[in-house]
Amino acid sequence: MTFRIAQISDTHLSETKPFFVDNFVRIGEALRASKPDLVMNTGDVTLDGAAHEGDLAAARLLHDALGLPLRFLPGNHDLGDAQDAPGHREAPIDGERRARYLRHFGPDWWCFDVPGWRVLGLNAQLLGSDLAEAAEQEAAIAQAMAGLGLRSLALFLHKPLFDRTAEESEITGRFVNPLPRRHLLSLLDTAPALVVSGHVHQYRETRRDGARHVWAPSTAYVLPDRRQPRYGLKEVGYVEHALRPDGTHDSHMVQVPGAPTLRIEDFPQAYGPV
Ligand SMILES: [Fe+2]
Ligand SMILES: [Fe+2]
Numbered sequence: 376m377t378f379r380i381a382q383i384s385d386t387h388l389s390e391t392k393p394f395f396v397d398n399f400v401r402i403g404e405a406l407r408a409s410k411p412d413l414v415m416n417t418g419d420v421t422l423d424g425a426a427h428e429g430d431l432a433a434a435r436l437l438h439d440a441l442g443l444p445l446r447f448l449p450g451n452h453d454l455g456d457a458q459d460a461p462g463h464r465e466a467p468i469d470g471e472r473r474a475r476y477l478r479h480f481g482p483d484w485w486c487f488d489v490p491g492w493r494v495l496g497l498n499a500q501l502l503g504s505d506l507a508e509a510a511e512q513e514a515a516i517a518q519a520m521a522g523l524g525l526r527s528l529a530l531f532l533h534k535p536l537f538d539r540t541a542e543e544s545e546i547t548g549r550f551v552n553p554l555p556r557r558h559l560l561s562l563l564d565t566a567p568a569l570v571v572s573g574h575v576h577q578y579r580e581t582r583r584d585g586a587r588h589v590w591a592p593s594t595a596y597v598l599p600d601r602r603q604p605r606y607g608l609k610e611v612g613y614v615e616h617a618l619r620p621d622g623t624h625d626s627h628m629v630q631v632p633g634a635p636t637l638r639i640e641d642f643p644q645a646y647g648p649v
Contacts, residue, residue: 379618381411382442382531384573385593387452387645388437389422390429391478394642395595396437402594402613403441412489414443415509415575418499418533418592420480422645425455425465431479447480448496449473449575450533450574451548454483456535457500459555460548464646468500473508484512486519490620493526495519498535499572503555517564521612527568527622535572535590536560538606540583549575569624571616578614578628579607582621589614589626596637602649611636 383402385615387395406414418439421430431453438445445574451460455468466472477483483498488630501509536551537543541560544553551559576593590607597609612630619625640649 378618379411380413381406382415382591382614383594384417384591385392387422387595388434389584390433398594398634402631415446418448419452421453424453435479448474448484459503459552491622492618494529496531529569530567531571534574577607594638
């Protein structure tokens with residue numbers, strides 16, 4: 376039986392600044408009609424849950440209202456950014472912000488199996504961190520690899536591993552940075568067949584070293600070209616992943632009528648002027 380994951384990402388929901396709630400509700404209606412086996416939010420669930428717990432609570436309620444099976448991964452706006460991310464407005468991840476996220480959304484890394492596949496979700500902001508939980512996450516990765524068997528591996532995390540190659544050396548807030556990337560890849564002794572992320576607010580699908588890398592769009596908004604290059608498609612929507620028992624998969628973007636592609640520069644009250 377094929378397992379269908381509806382991946383939503385970068386929903387940026389808020390209690391006091393609900394600019395992107397209408398898009399979430401509209402896309403949620405499409406998800407309810409499509410009845411996936413799982414709805415997975417790959418982070419930036421909230422507008423600013425790293426600073427305002429009310430955003431975490433409001434976002435959780437909106438997800439629960441979908442009435443569908445849910446899993447979450449944290450993004451930088453939910454519990455702070457990676458400690459090695461330069462120049463971000465939100466504070467870096469710490470134990471308190473992480474604990475607050477966990478109270479509302481459950482574990483920030485996890486692993487589950489469906490026929491033909493092992494699905495491993497990671498907290499991208501913990502990669503390269505000096506928090507004790509970073510080592511616990513690494514132990515969980517090792518455990519997931521040890522029991523992989525003949526299954527295909529799907530890796531889900533908020534930030535893409537890289538733009539074009541695993542060898543690129545730029546330190547950015549946009550991708551997993553070179554040192555933690557190298558370390559993560561060294562822990563994955565079987566290469567993932569599928570690497571899935573959010574964070575960039577663009578849909579892109581590429582193939583590199585036998586793996587398919589799928590970037591989910593935001594359900595909320597896109598960033599202007601002067602702030603962020605065009606890597607792929609700057610449109611809102613979600614991604615459907617069909618994981619087949621034979622270890623193959625199909626992933627494609629779904630655009631939902633009535634959920635317009637909003638532009639962050641039209642919402643200066645969200646994060647300030649762009
Ligand atoms: Fe985001
Ligand atoms: Fe993000």
